[in-house]
Amino acid sequence: MHIYRRNIFYYETDRMQVVHHSNYIRWMEEARIACLDALGVCYAELEAKGIISPVLSVECHYRSMSRFGETFRVETKLTEVTRVSYSLSYRIYDDATGELRADGTSSHCFINEKGRPISLAKKEPELYERVCRAVEPES
Amino acid sequence: MHIYRRNIFYYETDRMQVVHHSNYIRWMEEARIACLDALGVCYAELEAKGIISPVLSVECHYRSMSRFGETFRVETKLTEVTRVSYSLSYRIYDDATGELRADGTSSHCFINEKGRPISLAKKEPELYERVCRAVEPES
Amino acid sequence: MHIYRRNIFYYETDRMQVVHHSNYIRWMEEARIACLDALGVCYAELEAKGIISPVLSVECHYRSMSRFGETFRVETKLTEVTRVSYSLSYRIYDDATGELRADGTSSHCFINEKGRPISLAKKEPELYERVCRAVEPES
Amino acid sequence: MHIYRRNIFYYETDRMQVVHHSNYIRWMEEARIACLDALGVCYAELEAKGIISPVLSVECHYRSMSRFGETFRVETKLTEVTRVSYSLSYRIYDDATGELRADGTSSHCFINEKGRPISLAKKEPELYERVCRAVEPES
Numbered sequence: 001m002h003i004y005r006r007n008i009f010y011y012e013t014d015r016m017q018v019v020h021h022s023n024y025i026r027w028m029e030e031a032r033i034a035c036l037d038a039l040g041v042c043y044a045e046l047e048a049k050g051i052i053s054p055v056l057s058v059e060c061h062y063r064s065m066s067r068f069g070e071t072f073r074v075e076t077k078l079t080e081v082t083r084v085s086y087s088l089s090y091r092i093y094d095d096a097t098g099e100l101r102a103d104g105t106s107s108h109c110f111i112n113e114k115g116r117p118i119s120l121a122k123k124e125p126e127l128y129e130r131v132c133r134a135v136e137p138e139s
Numbered sequence: 140m141h142i143y144r145r146n147i148f149y150y151e152t153d154r155m156q157v158v159h160h161s162n163y164i165r166w167m168e169e170a171r172i173a174c175l176d177a178l179g180v181c182y183a184e185l186e187a188k189g190i191i192s193p194v195l196s197v198e199c200h201y202r203s204m205s206r207f208g209e210t211f212r213v214e215t216k217l218t219e220v221t222r223v224s225y226s227l228s229y230r231i232y233d234d235a236t237g238e239l240r241a242d243g244t245s246s247h248c249f250i251n252e253k254g255r256p257i258s259l260a261k262k263e264p265e266l267y268e269r270v271c272r273a274v275e276p277e278s
Numbered sequence: 279m280h281i282y283r284r285n286i287f288y289y290e291t292d293r294m295q296v297v298h299h300s301n302y303i304r305w306m307e308e309a310r311i312a313c314l315d316a317l318g319v320c321y322a323e324l325e326a327k328g329i330i331s332p333v334l335s336v337e338c339h340y341r342s343m344s345r346f347g348e349t350f351r352v353e354t355k356l357t358e359v360t361r362v363s364y365s366l367s368y369r370i371y372d373d374a375t376g377e378l379r380a381d382g383t384s385s386h387c388f389i390n391e392k393g394r395p396i397s398l399a400k401k402e403p404e405l406y407e408r409v410c411r412a413v414e415p416e417s
Numbered sequence: 418m419h420i421y422r423r424n425i426f427y428y429e430t431d432r433m434q435v436v437h438h439s440n441y442i443r444w445m446e447e448a449r450i451a452c453l454d455a456l457g458v459c460y461a462e463l464e465a466k467g468i469i470s471p472v473l474s475v476e477c478h479y480r481s482m483s484r485f486g487e488t489f490r491v492e493t494k495l496t497e498v499t500r501v502s503y504s505l506s507y508r509i510y511d512d513a514t515g516e517l518r519a520d521g522t523s524s525h526c527f528i529n530e531k532g533r534p535i536s537l538a539k540k541e542p543e544l545y546e547r548v549c550r551a552v553e554p555e556s
Contacts, residue, residue, distance in 0.1 A: 006423075009443070009446070009447055010292060010293070010298075010446055010447075010450060010460070011292055011298045011300055011443050011446060013292050013293035014288060014289055014291050014292060014293070015186075015288070015291035015292070015293070015295040015296075015345075015346055016191060016193065017293040017295075018193075018293075020288075020289045021164070021168075021193075021194040021197065022161050022162075022164040022165045022168070022289055023161075025160070025161040025164050025197075026161045026426070026428050029160075029161070029426070029427055029428060030426055030427075033427060042486070043427070043485075043486075044484075044485055044486030045486075047154075047485075052155060054155065054157075054160075054201065054204070055160040055201055056200070056201055057198070057199060057200045057201065058160065058164075058197075058198070058199050059196070059197070059198045059199075060196060060197050060198075061195070061196045062193065062194055062195055062196065065193070065254070067293075067461075068293055068460075068461055068464075069459070069460075069461030069462075115204070145284075148304070148307070148308055149307055149308075149311060149321070149431060149432070149437075150304050150307060150431055150437045150439055152431050152432035153427060153428055153430050153431065153432070154427070154430035154431070154432070154434040154435075154484075154485055156432040156434075157432075159427075159428045161428055165287070165289050168287070168288055168289060169287055169288075172288060181347070182288070182346075182347075183345075183346055183347030184347075186346075206322075206432075207321075207322055207325075207432055208320070208321075208322030208323075293464075294469060294471065296471075299442070299446075299471075299472040299475065300439050300440075300442040300443045300446070301439075303438070303439040303442050303475075304439045307438075307439070325432075330433060332433065332435075332438075332479065332482070333438040333479055334478070334479055335476070335477060335478045335479065336438065336442075336475075336476070336477050337474070337475070337476045337477075338474060338475050338476075339473070339474045340471065340472055340473055340474065343471070343532075393482075
């Protein structure tokens with residue numbers, strides 16, 4: 001499990017005086033990139049090699065509201081890796097109180113710059129192995 | 140079914156040269172508000188009356204990529220209404236070609252300004268009836 | 279002068295219950311692209327030809343606050359065009375009341391895909407002439 | 418001078434493959450809030466007391482382009498404080514190379530929840546003094 005934390009930005013709130021729900025999807029991306037980075041997979045380098053990893057689907061369940069002034073914490077798990085795709089689950093908490101803010105999932109594939117699906121296992125076997133070893137199936 | 144259309148903004152794209160996936164969640168909100176408006180439910184007025192309608196969950200499946208220069212079209216259906224909640228489904232297309240870009244759902248409840256769940260059926264029976272009549276169950 | 283209008287989106291507001299100031303900078307971009315389009319300069323096509331037009335500077339003065347439920351109107355003027363750059367001024371109004379929300383300026387250059395400055399006059403003389411004829415010096 | 422640093426997020430880039438210019442305005446806000454915080458002025462608390470500090474104007478000059486994978490650093494100076502307003506200047510750098518990305522300014526006033534201008538000097542004399550002592554006039 002990887003942990004990602006940061007302060008909430010003022011511009012992330014909306015007129016309901018809480019964080020706009022679309023920003024949780026962005027936080028999940030921030031957490032995913034930090035999680036991959038912690039596994040030694042530098043997202044910017046991956047793209048520099050022509051390996052792109054778009055989102056196939058996202059899902060988010062909102063449990064309580066986040067406010068400006070708070071720090072959020074995302075607990076990210078890599079739940080599945082195949083040769084051509086991977087999935088993650090996220091639990092977002094208020095860092096101070098531990099209150100669950102949201103939980104969600106995302107799934108991703110690998111494509112090249114022409115948009116064709118590629119196998120990470122073939123292209124980057126060493127990276128692929130490392131990512132595979134990090135998988136924690138959803139309990 | 141309600142139809143919502145607009146041009147894609149430059150700032151909605153990312154370095155993959157396509158629209159960032161989080162923006163589809165925002166488009167779903169734009170479409171939801173336009174859809175409610177077409178049913179005579181003005182979201183700004185609703186909030187002025189102290190009826191707030193936060194997002195409980197969202198889900199989005201990305202099918203193809205959107206680019207700057209395109210116009211997108213969202214087809215929105217109200218799929219379920221209860222006294223305290225409602226759900227919608229969305230299909231997002233490239234308006235020119237009809238290619239499916241994404242499909243998704245969102246669910247919402249009604250709360251008052253203190254964050255307590257409220258019954259739209261009780262608070263605004265006339266609105267509630269109108270919204271109920273617009274329901275189109277998912278086929 | 280070019281006129282651009284649209285509804286304010288919910289997610290453009292912040293916890294102050296008004297539109298976040300950074301979004302005016304985005305509205306200026308939307309208006310600029312619509313303004314160029316009205317002059318027959320399609321921004322997406324320009325980029326497809328390898329002509330990129332980054333922002334050199336922006337400035338915005340906030341005069342009154344915009345709220346969800348309102349429609350804004352941007353009046354855009356092309357105030358200066360040289361062979362390698364151009365500037366615009368913007369006045370943003372509440373469309374219903376005509377109240378001035380903000381006014382600002384932006385300036386831009388032309389570069390190629392390697393980031394080198396290019397002359398629009400040389401690369402696209404016909405476009406350049408058209409844009410020049412549209413200049414309205416600031417009064 | 419206050420220093421604020423963070424990684425660039427993927428969703429902050431645009432199809433030009435660099436950070437969209439509107440995000441620098443948001444970075445200036447992040448830096449301003451961190452700068453005030455370092456002076457013992459907690460923005461969330463200020464708002465909880467009914468003291469709101471909207472933006473009167475912003476200005477930004479873009480010097481070079483920021484990319485995903487980089488860390489930016491904002492050097493923020495409080496350049497002027499009056500009883501009812503304050504101004505800041507910002508210099509944004511690539512943290513690794515020290516290359517200047519942008520420089521800008523913002524000015525702000527204080528209002529109450531009804532939108533009326535208020536004097537920080539009167540409302541929060543102790544805070545006001547602290548902020549005054551932090552002023553570094555632009556050289």
